[in-house]
Amino acid sequence: MVEEINSLPPALELRGIDKRFGAVHANRDLSFAVAAGTVHGVIGENGAGKSTLMNIIYGFHRADAGEIRVHGKPVEIHSPQDAIAAGIGMVHQHFMLVENFTVLENIVLGVEGGPRLAGGLASARAGLEQLARDYGLDVPLDTVVSELPVGLQQRVEILKALHRGADLLILDEPTAVLTPQEADQLFKMLGRLRAQGKTVILVTHKLREIMAVTDRVTVMRQGAVVAEVATRATSSRDLAEKMVGRAVLLQVEKGPAQPGATLLTVRDLEVTDRLGVPRVKGVSFTLRAGEIVGLAGVAGNGQSELLEALAGIRAPSRGEIVLGGRDLVREGLDPRARRHLGLAHVPEDRLRMGVVTGFSAQDNAILGYHDLPAYQRGGLLNRAAILGGCERKMAAYDVRPPNPHLRIAAFSGGNQQKLVLAREIDSDPRVLLVGQPTRGVDIGAIEFIHQKLVALRDAGKALLLVSVELDEILGLADRILVMNAGEIVGELARAEATEEKIGLMMAGVKGEGRA
């Protein structure tokens, strides 16, 4: 079997791919080959040039130099159309689907088979039913895409590529939006594709996925290939080191929690959205000093609304939030008043709520705290203090480049997040609410952020960690709450929590704890 694969020309071969965007050297002389009939991983941190490379392969960008060979033959790929013709299909991280079209309409878009739709739709339907049988990719063809769960939408994307005759499938960060169970299903599906002779390139920054499904893996760092190894011959730790370029801690080192007094009490909290639909249904829990409470759940099960209600961004329709003996709900305190009471908040959506993208780093470093006396002088902003404060925060949190004047948008996700975290922790809060602290953040920065959160815990603060990354919850939390459909369906001590137990609760199976 192995010899047979090796005797074939590679399904895809890249030779000396080079690409610059202005001053940014996104891809540096990249060369590697993907053997036919394998699942090949491409791993690297955010900004390592993976997406640029995939966009070059799919004809979205033109490489400045280099050659692409498909099954041994050089091909010129100038547009997605050329890529499709060469048998390359791509499943983008953000699905390329028309939300209000049916599954069938989405799949035939671009390959309608004639100026009139009726005939093309009918023949596509027959072909798709065959494909669905061959690969076990069942999707309701006449359902409107926006009504499908994310996992099925992804399936539509895969079918779309297969329907175009793709025999090399590129998946860009495919599990970012999936539950662990859905991700496992996806991996099984990739296995079936491989068994049928398809070649798959899996682009990701998650080590677990690389280890779980790939045959070989190419590691990228700063636009260049730094390693290419058989997956069997490597380990997560080894890959992580190659990605980051130095040894990293995958597991946060932390001692047992020493929970102290209760700092925040939430009782029977209910939040309804604008349409009057309850998103958080009578949730109660407490946060104690010196512990990290993880709130797990599939995205969209009320965690965001709960977090926003706690932070004061959303008004709950019922319930109490008690901090230091004061009921924040009854007093109707706004986020600023809550901050002054020692309730800090790192929002989930950093770019929308955590920073103002058009502002410089120094201005972002005081958002929400700009009215502190330290930053004021005679009713005006004290620019010197703001600049000094930002420099201090940048140094303490290793924000790179340490330039307070640079626009926040010019920083990487990890550095933006470090600055946001620095801003919120700098005020010495009693309770810190953290939403998706490492979303879009590279491994090196993840390690740093996790250490800071644990340090904060050890300093006797209470933390509520909302994350859709189960690894993060398991790595950091001392106590885990699982949310499903707006309710807390279970509570687990860290010691008794396993990925499987939490996964089941996330899917709505009530846990023991309390229900």
Add this chain to the structure above:
Amino acid sequence: METYTLIVLLLAATIRVATPLLLAALAGMFSERSGVIALGLEGMMLGAAFTSASVAAVSGSAWLGLGAGVATGMALALLLAFACVTHRGNQVVAGMALNIMVAGLGPALALAWFDLGGQTPQLEGPGQRFLALTWPWAAAADKVPFPGRLYSQLLSGHNLIVYLAAVLVPLSAWLLYRTRFGLRLRAVGENPSAVDTAGISVTRLRYQAVLISGVLCGVAGTYLSTAASAGFVRDMTAGKGYLALAALIFGKWKPYPTLGACLLFAFTDALATRLQGVDLPLVGVIPVQFILALPYVLTVLLLAGFVGTAVPPAAIGVPYAKEK
């Protein structure tokens, strides 16, 4: 006149008023469904009204006028597409700029060419205008009030462009929902990235859509100056481009509901004209200003309260750029 005849005449007037509105609204539908805001309808119509009247006056042929009107609509559409699609300019600004430019350019050229105070010459000669077509036996049918007069006044007796507009509604619906072009057009207005990754050129599709809107606006403008009236006068579109946009939104960007919206707006307009100076029972004579405002008041009310959730094409107004 008896009420029945009054109603028939009112409906016939509605059809005549609705025609340019409908053509412009359909023009807007193609443009907006592709993701380009159709704020330039007014300008494209006005420009076409000017050139078609000019060419018809000089050449003596309404058909050459129509050709010139359509060519003008397309040329202005190309300009708009060049600004909005190729150079990814702000679509609202580009559309408004077009409208303002044409509003000034038309009368200025008319003054330079014809020296008639910013108008074009009266179209009087044979064949210079699109005149009402009388269907067979219309005169005979008119003698039988029902259903004969419906035939003679409502179906018969309009000019060619009115019938063209009527045919365009099912044609547009067919194009939009039953053809490859329609599928792609709807897709590009919702998620241009999906279209691009499917290997279809977003730029080309949007150019096609904007050009179609130019053609339809060209026909609408020609209707105004060579069918509904006999020549071009300053600002003769009188906001119909914007009203068409309102009808399009009220019709939720769909052909048949948009037809309904155009008919409704046209009906209030026709009614307003009819009510001028009429002594109504209970209320007496309504001031003419109030009556003239009626269609616009209705527009505001409808758009504010009764449209429900009109969901525009998701990508409307957003110039397409590949990520990074």
